[in-house]
Amino acid sequence: MKQKRFFLSEDQIPEKWYNIAADMPNKPAPMLNPKTKEPVTEDELSEIFCRECSRQELNVTDRWIDIPGEVREKYCYYRSTPLVRAYGLEEALGTPAHIYFKNESVSPVGSHKLNSALAQAWYCKQEGVRNVTTETGAGQWGTALSYAARIFGMEAAVYQVKISYEQKPYRRSIMQVFGAQVTPSPSMSTRAGKDILTVNPNHQGSLGTAISEAVELARMTPDCKYTLGSTMSHVSLHQTVIGLEAEKQMEMAGEYPDEVIACFGGGSNFSGIAFPFMRHNISGKTHTRFIAAEPASCPKLTRGVLAYDYGDEAGYTPLIPMYTLGHEFMPANIHAGGLRYHGAGAIVTQLLKDGLMEGMDINQIEAFEAGVLFAKAEGIIPAPESSHAIAATVRRALECKETGESKVLLFNLTGHGLMDMSSYDQYLRGNLINYSLTDEEIRKSVKNVVGI
Amino acid sequence: MKQKRFFLSEDQIPEKWYNIAADMPNKPAPMLNPKTKEPVTEDELSEIFCRECSRQELNVTDRWIDIPGEVREKYCYYRSTPLVRAYGLEEALGTPAHIYFKNESVSPVGSHKLNSALAQAWYCKQEGVRNVTTETGAGQWGTALSYAARIFGMEAAVYQVKISYEQKPYRRSIMQVFGAQVTPSPSMSTRAGKDILTVNPNHQGSLGTAISEAVELARMTPDCKYTLGSTMSHVSLHQTVIGLEAEKQMEMAGEYPDEVIACFGGGSNFSGIAFPFMRHNISGKTHTRFIAAEPASCPKLTRGVLAYDYGDEAGYTPLIPMYTLGHEFMPANIHAGGLRYHGAGAIVTQLLKDGLMEGMDINQIEAFEAGVLFAKAEGIIPAPESSHAIAATVRRALECKETGESKVLLFNLTGHGLMDMSSYDQYLRGNLINYSLTDEEIRKSVKNVVGI
Numbered sequence: 001m002k003q004k005r006f007f008l009s010e011d012q013i014p015e016k017w018y019n020i021a022a023d024m025p026n027k028p029a030p031m032l033n034p035k036t037k038e039p040v041t042e043d044e045l046s047e048i049f050c051r052e053c054s055r056q057e058l059n060v061t062d063r064w065i066d067i068p069g070e071v072r073e074k075y076c077y078y079r080s081t082p083l084v085r086a087y088g089l090e091e092a093l094g095t096p097a098h099i100y101f102k103n104e105s106v107s108p109v110g111s112h113k114l115n116s117a118l119a120q121a122w123y124c125k126q127e128g129v130r131n132v133t134t135e136t137g138a139g140q141w142g143t144a145l146s147y148a149a150r151i152f153g154m155e156a157a158v159y160q161v162k163i164s165y166e167q168k169p170y171r172r173s174i175m176q177v178f179g180a181q182v183t184p185s186p187s188m189s190t191r192a193g194k195d196i197l198t199v200n201p202n203h204q205g206s207l208g209t210a211i212s213e214a215v216e217l218a219r220m221t222p223d224c225k226y227t228l229g230s231t232m233s234h235v236s237l238h239q240t241v242i243g244l245e246a247e248k249q250m251e252m253a254g255e256y257p258d259e260v261i262a263c264f265g266g267g268s269n270f271s272g273i274a275f276p277f278m279r280h281n282i283s284g285k286t287h288t289r290f291i292a293a294e295p296a297s298c299p300k301l302t303r304g305v306l307a308y309d310y311g312d313e314a315g316y317t318p319l320i321p322m323y324t325l326g327h328e329f330m331p332a333n334i335h336a337g338g339l340r341y342h343g344a345g346a347i348v349t350q351l352l353k354d355g356l357m358e359g360m361d362i363n364q365i366e367a368f369e370a371g372v373l374f375a376k377a378e379g380i381i382p383a384p385e386s387s388h389a390i391a392a393t394v395r396r397a398l399e400c401k402e403t404g405e406s407k408v409l410l411f412n413l414t415g416h417g418l419m420d421m422s423s424y425d426q427y428l429r430g431n432l433i434n435y436s437l438t439d440e441e442i443r444k445s446v447k448n449v450v451g452i
Numbered sequence: 453m454k455q456k457r458f459f460l461s462e463d464q465i466p467e468k469w470y471n472i473a474a475d476m477p478n479k480p481a482p483m484l485n486p487k488t489k490e491p492v493t494e495d496e497l498s499e500i501f502c503r504e505c506s507r508q509e510l511n512v513t514d515r516w517i518d519i520p521g522e523v524r525e526k527y528c529y530y531r532s533t534p535l536v537r538a539y540g541l542e543e544a545l546g547t548p549a550h551i552y553f554k555n556e557s558v559s560p561v562g563s564h565k566l567n568s569a570l571a572q573a574w575y576c577k578q579e580g581v582r583n584v585t586t587e588t589g590a591g592q593w594g595t596a597l598s599y600a601a602r603i604f605g606m607e608a609a610v611y612q613v614k615i616s617y618e619q620k621p622y623r624r625s626i627m628q629v630f631g632a633q634v635t636p637s638p639s640m641s642t643r644a645g646k647d648i649l650t651v652n653p654n655h656q657g658s659l660g661t662a663i664s665e666a667v668e669l670a671r672m673t674p675d676c677k678y679t680l681g682s683t684m685s686h687v688s689l690h691q692t693v694i695g696l697e698a699e700k701q702m703e704m705a706g707e708y709p710d711e712v713i714a715c716f717g718g719g720s721n722f723s724g725i726a727f728p729f730m731r732h733n734i735s736g737k738t739h740t741r742f743i744a745a746e747p748a749s750c751p752k753l754t755r756g757v758l759a760y761d762y763g764d765e766a767g768y769t770p771l772i773p774m775y776t777l778g779h780e781f782m783p784a785n786i787h788a789g790g791l792r793y794h795g796a797g798a799i800v801t802q803l804l805k806d807g808l809m810e811g812m813d814i815n816q817i818e819a820f821e822a823g824v825l826f827a828k829a830e831g832i833i834p835a836p837e838s839s840h841a842i843a844a845t846v847r848r849a850l851e852c853k854e855t856g857e858s859k860v861l862l863f864n865l866t867g868h869g870l871m872d873m874s875s876y877d878q879y880l881r882g883n884l885i886n887y888s889l890t891d892e893e894i895r896k897s898v899k900n901v902v903g904i
Contacts, residue, residue, distance in 0.1 A: 173873040174833060376630060379561060419873075424626075425625045
């Protein structure tokens, strides 16, 4: 019988995260304090993030960072996640490629987001924080943080992008089951939210706006820290547990990936699965291809500009070196809410600039086609975000079919799509459309960014 | 570090199912042909079920039944499911009991139902069947059959209880993603459905009605067989893979259950986890307690009568020896749709009569309280059906707290509740009520059953 799933034993679960910044040929450009234009300091970051995450954010020297024992213990409650050989998908495509996926959808909250939520919540707890706050778009990060806060005995306040709050009421319910306080954003509870609603009372919300609200709450509330689900370097760091496991599991399968593929919003799941493999490219041992699959309607990697830009709409964050569409970019309302973010994190930005990875843009109908194909072949209904990675993998697998190459493709299945069935409904009824941006729209959208 | 999850390697996955009928001190009473009142034959059953399932249904002599290689291969795509030590729940309850659960929610379709769907679909396929049909209440069985039919290349037609079709549109979407044809029941597509709608155009549907429609479709369509998700002995047989795995996994954990607990609709998940352990009670080696947790609003085990009754509303099925509330019983619209069935299967009926197991009735608010407690403690949102087992486990664990006993409790987590968030919403808003039946209501409801 062909082995389909590969697991690690508990003693094989990584004890350290991998910090790629230590190995990068060119370090990421520093984040800047927008007032002074000087590199931000740990103290400045600590005003909103917890101390340890601020420290990790600026660490470009230590290659390995210890996973705290209690975090690793919680990891072991759902990790290793399985590495799966997608025989069903291969057969459906008739491709000679060997397709593997890392199935992060089996985490208790249904996505990879828990890997960083547990770490961030634990550090907050250690530092005496009693309240954590964050934003959520599709709802996966908010769910993960709500649960992580609960198991470490803290309160969580989540700003959920309003359109997602309304279109996905059951995501809200899940966060509430875990005990979180969930507010649709923009809200009247913050200055940032009020300002936006004053100009546009029907504002549907965006990740950038929700970040502004959560950051403001953290700044204004003693005993409260902000947490972020992607983009930042420390979030990517925590997600490397995915790739470190996958590396061992691919070895169990007797293969090594020729291509590693992940969907791309802010960059954390991509970083998580890619960086541990990328270190062997950097050292010259391997020549793996790394593909970040982004929505064609939010194409920061393939069509954005390289610049200093804010991470949020109100401009509360430091200036981040980013491939960006501009922090006021309002993405089309596609059904992969987690990928509708205007900018890429500092590390992936540098890696893209240096040619160590590449972007690939995927239209939403192609993503849903790939998602349904995958569901029928493998039985798992993927999150629309993950379906972008599946679509990119399908493209590559079909190219292998053309050329007859048995390439080894590895993609990250970030989460399941069980909370996204209304989107599937829309797809099945033929109601989805593709969105693309004109060059003029992009030029307008990036007019406020700061040159690098 | 305390080990939380226990997995089996692929070579440890069972190669045979366990047929408890071979070991029962008193064999189950035979099903009867309603016209002749003679025991039904394999040929009669084969008019609606596939041949092999009909054979298994009547097999009371072979203790072990081979799992076909291809079915076992598909099992290995998601099995073993983890056995989990519920440290979080134990801590939340402050109980000295050791609580374990078998997590069937990790199957691709989110519940244990796939264990039998794969087997039934495969046998149908082997016998040249091209269409399978069934009913579904909460949607878990319909989802499992839709997926199983897909991977073996057959078409699936699912009759979904109308109220569930309307209240859980995303369950329908999942089945449609897998390519199934889903019809709300009662429908105008069958004689049984038409008759019911003629009397009551607003009939909300029931499992009994949907079974009638699917059975009729199977009878009227060449090349089409009916499949059932619970109640029948061959379904229970297929589910024993759960308990056989759990037995090995409990051994890995160094413990043996004092009590085995499962929710109860028709009996298949209960049978699946219980029977492999129960064989050691039958042989006198152990004295494990077996608890079937049923909804107080559908109390066939605790308040039903022992009688011959039909399995469906229209009376298309054989007469089954059952603890039953009457085949025309219309259960209250509780939020555990999978448990709203009027009768227990023939084997569990005999075991209950012989004192080898016991029923425990749980109100729906108690079930949701337990479900939310479990979600906060373990991170997994349980199906409302499973929450009945959790509630029974919580009761027993709190009794251990009273007495100071460190009993080992094992329950079956049949599925996740991610498609049931509207029910959780109702619970969180305080909108749920408990339903209970008066003795007079039960007397009326069982007036049509046939004495045993």
